[in-house]
Amino acid sequence: ARTLRQSDPQRALSLLQETRKRVESSGLEPTSRDQLLRRVDRALFETQQFIEQNLPRIELTERNQQVRGEIEREQNLKLEKQEKLAVMVDKFNKLMDEQRYAEAEVVAKKVEELDPNNPMAGQLNWYAKFVRRDMLNRRLRADKEDGYWLAMHRVDELSTPYDDNNPLQFGPVQDWSQLSERRRRMFRRDRRRTEREIEIEQKLKTPVGSLRYTNAPLHEVLKDLSTLAEVNIHLDPQGLAEEAVTPDTPINFEVRSEIMLKSVLHLILEPLHLDYVIKDEVLKITSEQLTEGEVFPIVYSVGDLVVPIPNFTPSTRMGLAGALHNAMGDAGLGGGAFFGGGGSSPMAVVASTDGTRSNAAINPGVLAQMSASGATPS
Missing domain, CATH: 3.55.50.30 (Phage tail protein beta-alpha-beta fold)
Incomplete structure (x- = not known):
């Protein structure tokens, strides 16, 4: 305690207080214990007086030690951060050398998160983005050039005329047989089964x-x-x-x-x-x-039901309407009657009894006979 009094009086005081408690709780004889306690109390009194007399200097020393401790901690954190940055920068450079630009960009973002105020972190991030995008642009330009050249090359190949010495080939017969078999399986109604x-x-x-x-x-x-x-x-x-x-x-x-x-x-x-x-x-x-209750979908081929549109102009003479028009024309009923055209009226056909065409007017004499016989509704 006397040795620590000059350098660290507070620690010396704590040591003396702890020593006094140990002496009090010891199993010594009362005479020896009291003698030791008096010596400890005298040392405590001297230490307290020393602290009171040198209090400003002691407080200044403690404050200086606290500041030095904070500075040391900050320096240690800074050194640790710099070591991590050095490791990550080395990893970034290695990834860039291996052209693993996407992974290098991820490392650059981690560097920026570790030390956002460091200009080097932002520079690494932008450099990784620039190199990766430049690589993508170069690859795109190369693909465009290759695609354009291939398309023009195919045009040149197709411009070569055929002659008798180099006839047109349709491929092996086996390939065409396989195509026909696949087509038959596709339109087979039971293709849902194994x-x-x-x-x-x-x-x-x-x-x-x-x-x-x-x-x-x-x-x-x-x-x-x-x-x-x-x-x-x-x-x-x-x-x-x-x-x-x-x-x-x-x-x-x-x-x-x-x-x-x-x-x-x-x-x-x-x-x-x-x-x-x-x-x-x-x-x-x-x-x-x-x-x-066993239901399953079946796809039918409706290619035969597709009606082409001539010149892409809709008309009443196409599809089902056209078929009905032609059928009525063949039956002699006036194909255009139902579609705004000429021909006899359906009422004329009903009113004609001898099979000849007539107009839509009904003979009043016939109606009078029907009324007299009770054939017409009242």
Whole structure:
């Protein structure tokens, strides 16, 4: 404590106070303890007097130490920031050398976030943007030049005339066959099905004959048919439950001549209000209501229904209206009557009894006879 009194009196005072507490709580004899306490109290008194006598100098020293501590902390933070900046700048330069401009721009933004007041941070960010955009512009100019040259080169190639020594080629026949096959598959109505499902549909036409079942369970009958036609048949529990049918439902069926498998299935399933549907590459046996609920989209080719517009000018003589006009003209009913043209009126046709054309006026004598006979409404 006496050694620290000159350099750090506050710490010396704290040390003496802590020593006095330790002496008081020690298990020494009262005589020895009191002697030690008197020595500690004398040292405390001297230290307190020293602090009171040198208080301005002590406060100045403490303030100087505090300022020096803050300066040291700021310097340490600044050095740490500079070290981080140096590492990030080295990484930025390496990325720029490797032409990884987008990643370098990300590093430049981190540098700017770390030290926004540093002019170098903003310079790195702008430099990365400039180099990346310049690279994109150069690439775009190169692509435009290559595209323009390729287009003009194709024009020059197409300007080469054909002669007998270099005839026009339409490609291998195999390619055209594949195109035709793809076109047929595209317009095929059952293209929603897989190859396996199409095969099952073909096997439904398998002839089956000489069948006889007497109180045979439904699942055994279907198992025999599945073996005969080599088709996977699946019983739908939900569909059977809706019609109160179980796999053990007895079946009585007999056929002597050969009929197709689908006819046999209809004859067996119809009395049970069941039906079959090809789904999930199996022949599923389910209720009639569930089979009716199986909906799917089918795209039809309507190319034959497209009516070209001559000269892109709409007219009443085109499409369905034109067909109706031509039909009435062929029937001798005056094709233009319904479309604002000439010809006899429909009323004239009704009023004419001898098949000859007439005008729309009705003979009053005929009306009088009809009225007298009660043929006209009152």
